[in-house]
Amino acid sequence: MSRPDISVDICGVRLKNPVIAASGTYGFGEEYTDLYPLERLGGISCKGTTLQPKDGNIPPRIAETPSGILNSVGLQNPGVEHFIKTDLPRLKKQDVAVIANIAGAGIEDYAETAARLDETDVDIIEVNISCPNVKQGGATWGVTCAGAESVTKAVRNATKKPIMIKLTPNVTDITEIARAVEAQGADAVSLINTLLGMRIDINTRRPILHNNVGGLSGPAVFPVAVRMVWQVHNAIKLPIVGMGGISSAADAVEMMLAGASAVQIGTAIFNDPYVPIKVSQGIERYLSDNGIAKVSDIVGQVRPWE
Numbered sequence: 001m002s003r004p005d006i007s008v009d010i011c012g013v014r015l016k017n018p019v020i021a022a023s024g025t026y027g028f029g030e031e032y033t034d035l036y037p038l039e040r041l042g043g044i045s046c047k048g049t050t051l052q053p054k055d056g057n058i059p060p061r062i063a064e065t066p067s068g069i070l071n072s073v074g075l076q077n078p079g080v081e082h083f084i085k086t087d088l089p090r091l092k093k094q095d096v097a098v099i100a101n102i103a104g105a106g107i108e109d110y111a112e113t114a115a116r117l118d119e120t121d122v123d124i125i126e127v128n129i130s131c132p133n134v135k136q137g138g139a140t141w142g143v144t145c146a147g148a149e150s151v152t153k154a155v156r157n158a159t160k161k162p163i164m165i166k167l168t169p170n171v172t173d174i175t176e177i178a179r180a181v182e183a184q185g186a187d188a189v190s191l192i193n194t195l196l197g198m199r200i201d202i203n204t205r206r207p208i209l210h211n212n213v214g215g216l217s218g219p220a221v222f223p224v225a226v227r228m229v230w231q232v233h234n235a236i237k238l239p240i241v242g243m244g245g246i247s248s249a250a251d252a253v254e255m256m257l258a259g260a261s262a263v264q265i266g267t268a269i270f271n272d273p274y275v276p277i278k279v280s281q282g283i284e285r286y287l288s289d290n291g292i293a294k295v296s297d298i299v300g301q302v303r304p305w306e
């Protein structure tokens with residue numbers, strides 16, 4: 001058999017393999033260019049960018065947990081103009097899909113950030129709806145259908161670029177939110193963002209994170225992510241980019257069987273920066289070993305018990 005085809009199409013954008021570095025865990029790729037060409041990845045989802053530069057939260061911002069980490073980095077970033085002038089041109093010189101990940105405190109921030117990116121050659125805009133809705137008491141946009149709809153609608157009206165809405169797992173029924181963003185013109189969804197958690201130092205009785213609470217990621221969240229991807233795959237027709245705890249090719253294949261057309265890898269990169277490459281190679285091996293010609297043939301192919 002000839003080599004399997006591991007390329008995928010996510011809302012009209014071709015990725016040479018289905019592995020994307022997850023937002024916030026890979027910066028803008030710069031630190032990794034000494035290790036390997038970024039072209040080995042299917043795509044890079046850049047650190048979340050906002051209209052204005054942001055400092056992020058006060059340290060400590062990372063706590064260790066069994067099989068994962070808790071982070072409250074906040075959206076520390078140099079702002080969208082810096083991204084457009086400095087990082088994007090450097091990334092676009094390489095043959096890798098560039099996904100801009102955007103965040104905002106208000107609807108206008110999301111819309112304006114998307115509008116600025118509309119004039120660039122960024123491939124996909126990923127919209128992080130796990131940010132607090134500052135005007136309405138600080139609950140995150142993505143925990144209600146109304147909040148998720150309003151952000152999706154505003155970004156849709158601001159850009160013709162493919163938009164991928166990144167869903168939060170901190171909800172009762174993720175399929176409702178997925179349906180709501182599909183109805184407002186999203187081109188794809190990505191999930192999951194981090195699960196809200198907390199750690200306490202028993203000697204000082206202080207939360208370990210200065211922000212008190214933070215987002216859990218890493219292998220601990222993997223089964224939750226697989227379950228949610230499977231549920232969303234059964235609820236909507238849009239392509240899904242699956243993430244949450246993936247650290248091996250077997251995990252990536254599992255996520256794709258659940259319904260993901262591509263995957264993102266985040267926390268595992270902190271342990272081993274080569275993980276995305278190993279996962280891409282391992283997916284190809286799995287396809288060869290099983291006589292499967294195209295990676296897209298495994299998407300959603302789990303055979304649930306009746």
Ligand SMILES: Cc1cc2nc3c(=O)[nH]c(=O)nc-3n(C[C@H](O)[C@H](O)[C@H](O)COP(=O)(O)O)c2cc1C
Nearest residue numbers: 022023024048128192193217218244245265266267
């Ligand atoms: C330190 C850190 C920073 C993150 N920053 C962002 C961010 O800026 N925007 C975003 O959408 N997700 C962000 N995430 C969430 C990841 O992109 C991903 O959804 C989550 O970590 C689950 O995947 P993983 O278990 O492979 O890390 C961040 C995660 C970590 C650990």
